[in-house]
Structures are given as structure tokens and as C-alpha cells.
Amino acid sequence: MTADKTHTPRKTTRRQFITEASRGVCGTGLLGLGLAGYSKQSQSLAAQCLRPPGALTEEDFLAACVRCGLCVEACPYDTLKLGKIFEPVTTGTPYFDANVIPCEMCEDIPCQTACPTGAISPELESINDAKMGLAVLIDRETCLNTQGLRCDICHRVCPLIDEAITLEIERNSRTGHHAMFIPTVHSDKCTGCGKCEHACPLEEAAIKVLPREIAKGELGHHYRWGWIEKDKAGGSLIDEVLDLPDRLPGTK
């Protein structure tokens, strides 16, 4: 009660204060501990859930997003959804499942414009530079093109056709005299819009968009590609090819 200071304010004794404070700390501490555990669990975004274009890294995104849904309402294709409690997406944060509705890659990026906090970073200038995820031809055993057919659907629906997905010719070893046109994703171009996954005609898509941190490998930082280093140096880095003596089996 905040009556005027002059009127007999109720005094809290030290004992009362300590009792009350420790009660508060213990009670909310327990609640907080439970909440912390739950939040740790819910921070791992399910692999089929993708963030809107320009979204910060998952960790920063969870700190920045205020779960207002303005991006969802700005999305003209109903691609984006807000995560609900107990779903494998942090409660209230926007995501999309490419298999349901992929990102149509609007040139004006309305979801980005709508975001009030910068969780969808304003630094993304062109939708073609978006990195929502990375398409991966995850099952070469069922992909129709790997059977020698010319399905090519993922290639043809790709908004960055022949850049993000190319068809690479391989020899069809089953027939011995045909070619296979293998859909091949290039991670520097793929935006992760998910149109390929959405369009894949299989019962379960053979090409899937995954979060980039799942889809991408990372080279050891000390690795160097010899041919690139050779170009950089303008010549071979080794003086001459070492000619070691041949030792064939049975010889001494």
C-alpha cells in the first residue's frame, strides 16, 4: 500500500523480509528451473521447420522475435505459421514447412518489412540471397532421375533454375548405355524456398529442404585445396614430382 509516507507505514522487520524474500526466490527459482529446462528443449527447431527469409541465426532469432505474427499476416501465400505450445517450434515464433506451403520468394519481402524488431533482418537486400535452408537430394534411391527417368520437376520449379539446382549427367551403370540427369543443389545459390520439396512427385519427397546447419558440412579450417593454392601461387607449390622407386609384389 502506498499511502502517504507520513501515515504510519507498515514496517517490515528484517526477519519478515528475509522470510518473504527467500520464499519468493525459492518459489520462482523452482518455476524458473523448470522453464529453463523446457526452453532448452524447445530451442532445437525441428528439421522440417524453416524460418522466414532473412531470419537471424536460430539463437539470435529466439532472442529477437516478439511472436507478434506480423510477418505471418504480411505473407500473401499463407506460407508462414506461428508455432503453438508443445509443438516442435518455439512457442509463437514464425516458421514454414516447405512440404505444406513453400516460400514464393516475393521480391519485396513483405515478411521482412513487417518485422518490427529485426528478427527478420533488414540486412537481406535481395530475396535471391535468402538462406532459409538448403535443399538436399536426400534419397538417391527413390529419386526418379536416379532411376534414369527425366522427371526433372525439382529442377524446373526452382526459382533459380540452373543456378541453385543443375542437372549433372552421370553414366547409367544399370543399362550401361544411358545417362542419368542427377538434380544437384548448389549451396551458394539455394535459398531454401522449398519449391523443389513441395513439387517432388514421390509419396515422400526425395529432395528436402533442411536447416543449413544440418545440411552443410564444414571443412577443417586448416584444409587447403591444392589446385586453388596452385592457382593463387601461380605455379606448383612443390618443386618437382618425387620419383619414388616402384616396389611391386614379389620383387625386392
Added chain:
Amino acid sequence: MKASVGAEAIATKGWLGAHKYLLLRRVSQLGILALFLIGPLFGVWVLKGNLSSSVLLDTVPMTDPFMLMQSIAAGHIPEITAVLGALIVAVFYFMVGGRFFCSWVCPVNVITDLAHWLRRKLKVRASTKLSRKTRFWVLAMSLVLPVVLGTMAWELINPVSLFHRGVIFGMGLGWIVLVGIFLFDLLLVEHGWCGHVCPLGAFYNLVGRYSPIKVSAYQREKCDKCMDCFTVCTEPHVLKMPLFGENKGYSPMIESADCTNCARCIDVCSQDVFKITTRLPIKAEVKQ
């Protein structure tokens, strides 16, 4: 605790007169929800977003300052739109009385009011003791957790944002949390959620500490001690001194920031003891 309240008020002022502010509050609460909903439902965009952050008529940004504080605590530096929006909201609620949010805007209030109404009807007396200061501890927790975890942990379960977001964007299993609050208020603690636990209420309590708009028991000498106002009030302790503390020198103004300015006390009083007033110095000078 009485099962029915305001019988005298209904007799003197009529049913409508004795429910004026209650009806206005329901219109306000549901009206705000409706303004958010007609966008996605009918394409009429008055308010976009939800209570966490929104845009009024495509121009005025509004952001829940408590939400933004959690975001900042989690280590994010927000864009100017969100900061401006939070300022607009904070200034608005300061002007109209802090916890005005709780009784006139927050959708959870409808649930907890229903729980309390049922509590009266079913004559549920038992109430577990819980300090009304608990909410400040929860408020502190919800601002400390993001610092430690780097994520807005409270927002995983925050029923206020969850309810409002759920109505507009889909509830999923969120109703479990809301039923939980309803049962908590009905069976465990009287006025449990809004009056004891909710950190958003605690936050707006702090925002409205020096708000100019207050309810005053300006005709307290007419009070016939029917106690109806104590029965309906979510924070009954705020009424005690303004009503009965005259000889101790207490002002009739309900100064406690716990008061939500719901004005239900005005409704149920047959003696017209209360009114909404301001505590701006200008007013005082005019009186003299």
C-alpha cells in the same frame, strides 16, 4: 463472501447502471480482439499483429514493452520500430493507469473473472495463501532467465500472449494452459493469476505507479459497509484505507498501483461512493 453482489445497486441504479463499467470492459476486451481478428478473417486491417506487437492502421507501431524488455534481456538490440512502439504503449498505459491493461485489454481477464464469478456461485471458500508480491518475483525471473539462457523463456508459456496469439493465429494445445489458469483461480487461489502471479500485471503495476487517472472513494462517508466492492475487487486490499482510513488521514483516492481501474466498485455501489477521477494538480487547484 457473498454469492450475489450488487443487489442494492441494481435496485437503485437498474441492471444496466449496476453493470455499466463491466459491460464497457467486455466491449473493450472483445472489441480489441475483434479489431485484430477482422483483418485475417475479412481483410479489414485496423490492427495487424497481436498484443505482443502490432500496427494500427498501417502506421502506428505498438509493442508490448515487457516483451521488448525480455528480448533486450536475451541480448537482442531491437529495430527502432519496436522501441518506438514500446514507448507509445508504455506512455498510453501510464496515462490511463497502468493496470488498466489488465482489466480493459487483457483477454485472460475474461477467464479469471469467470473463475471468480463461478467461485462465488459455487461458494468455493478455500484459498491457498500466496503472497501478492509473488508476481514481482515472477517478473524478476522472466527478465533474468533471458539473460542466462539467451531466449525469452517466459514467453514459452506466457498465457496472456499465448491466449491473444492463439485466438488470431491458432491455439493448438494452448487451451490447456488457459484451463490451468481457470482451475487455479477457481480452486486454488482466489484471484490467483491476475492478483498474485502474472508478471505482466506486475509490470503494468510499475508503469502505473504515478498514473494520473485513479478511482476515488470520494463520498466514503456515504458507505454503508455492504462490502460488495470488496467482493468484486480483484485487489480488495486497495479499497481498505481509501474507504475506512479517513480518521487515520488516508486520502479517499485509491493510490495503490495494484488497482486495475476496472471500476467494478463503482458499478456495485448503491451509494455512489466511488468515481473515476484524476490526481493532476490542476484539478486540486480548481477545487480550492
